[in-house]
Amino acid sequence: MDRSGLFAMYNNNVDAFSTAASIYYGLFSMQHRGMDTTGICINQNGQFKYKKEEGMVIDVFDESLLKRMEGHAGIGQVLQCSRGDARDFAQPIVIRYTSGQMAVALSGGLVNTDELRKELELQGAVFQTSDDAEIISVLISRARNRFETIEEAIADIMPRLKGGYSLLVMTPRKIIGVRDPFGMKPLILGKKRNSLYFSSETCIFNELDVEVIREVLPGEIVTINQDGIKSSMSQTSEKKALCSYEYIYHSRPDSVIQGVEVFEAREAMGRILAKEAPADADVIVWVPNSGLASASGYAKAMGLPLEDAFIKNKFHCNKFVQPTEDMVRRGVTMKLAVIKSRVCGKRVVVVDDSMVKGTTGRILVDLLRDAGAKEVHVRVAAPEVKYPCHFGGFDLDQASLISSHVTTEHIKDMIGADSLAFLSVEGLLEACQGTEDTLCMACFTGKYPVE
Ligand code: SF4
Known part of the structure; x- marks a missing residue:
């Protein structure tokens, strides 16, 4: 299981920075959370354009590529990989399913991966990677047919995800940020004029002049799109369990977690x-x-x-x-x-x-x-x-x-x-x-x- 940093933007402004460039800067400021792979997926009028590769942010992306990846929304991840070939674990995972395209990026991981994978394989699923994010994307896509909204599908599968995670899911019309019921991995919601953001840490928000709105709550499913912010609660737990290593090592010293500066x-x-x-x-x-x-x-x-x-x-x-x-x-x-x-x-x-x-x-x-x-x-x-x-x-x-x-x-x-x-x-x-x-x-x- 690997360490990672997540960043997302739903761009409702004509900003000084483009969406892809903002995500690039967001991931660059979270490079300390992972240096093995970098990936960005951009929504270009409903079509997803993505690149994910082994390497740090500046190795994988350059100015001309970012210009070609212009769009109004996007998600990205940097990953520290401790298993096998890092390229196999690069995210976001992008899949096509009955409702269109979906991109998924994960921080943290599951402890019941083997069980879920076996069950899905017996039902005919074929996996390209051995990554938890792919399992989650398949679970969401299968549940989606039974519900009116993707948020309901995510709430339905969350009790099956045993572990500590924060998650970004992008569809052609929205970006959804999710935290596990214990809130083990941080995820922060931010705003700059009408544009909305998710980030694993607050440090980059200062640099991009983004105002911190609040942390996504443990067990919460938050949607951002052109209509603003929508929230619903999925599973909740009395006990919370934010990773204390965020304070010790993982987070940048100028980040603030649960009201405490690192x-x-x-x-x-x-x-x-x-x-x-x-x-x-x-x-x-x-x-x-x-x-x-x-x-x-x-x-x-x-x-x-x-x-x-x-x-x-x-x-x-x-x-x-x-x-x-x-x-x-x-x-x-x-x-x-x-x-x-x-x-x-x-x-x-x-x-x-x-x-x-x-x-x-x-x-x-x-x-x-x-x-x-x-x-x-x-x-x-x-x-x-x-x-x-x-x-x-x-x-x-x-x-x-x-x-x-x-x-x-x-x-x-x-x-x-x-x-x-x-x-x-x-x-x-x-x-x-x-x-x-x-x-x-x-x-x-x-x-x-x-x-
Ligand atoms: S506190 Fe330790 S065991 Fe718990 S999530 Fe953080 S690193 Fe893992």
């Missing part, structure tokens, strides 16, 4: 971590890029200077070839270097956003020691990740998660740190201003919102 939440994580696990040190350093806010919170709470000790190679990206264990290590050292004068002879606390496999932790400690740090204390601004995510947060099995089978003390020795501490589950809830009834904490606690 940077502010991360800074609070660092502040609380300093209270829970102070360290005798001279200096705090942060790990680019997502470690900055939590390190800043930690430094402020400790009354210690925050140093910019790591230099990040800005040309490094996920495509950096890392075929062997040694090259994985080299990949990080090619990505990060230390400014010696900032840490040499000092007791250093390095604050990182999270620790999943532990590989990066070992490298950070080595880099700091090589640069002459007298002591290296590692502080992780998230609880220990002990359980796998089944909802597109990260795609690792339990054995790969270092905290699932190794104690904190042992990890400290493995990574060569002088001390190691993680933020508590309670500390994370406090920083995100949530509770176990509003946030998914399953990778830390093992309590999954969906069976």
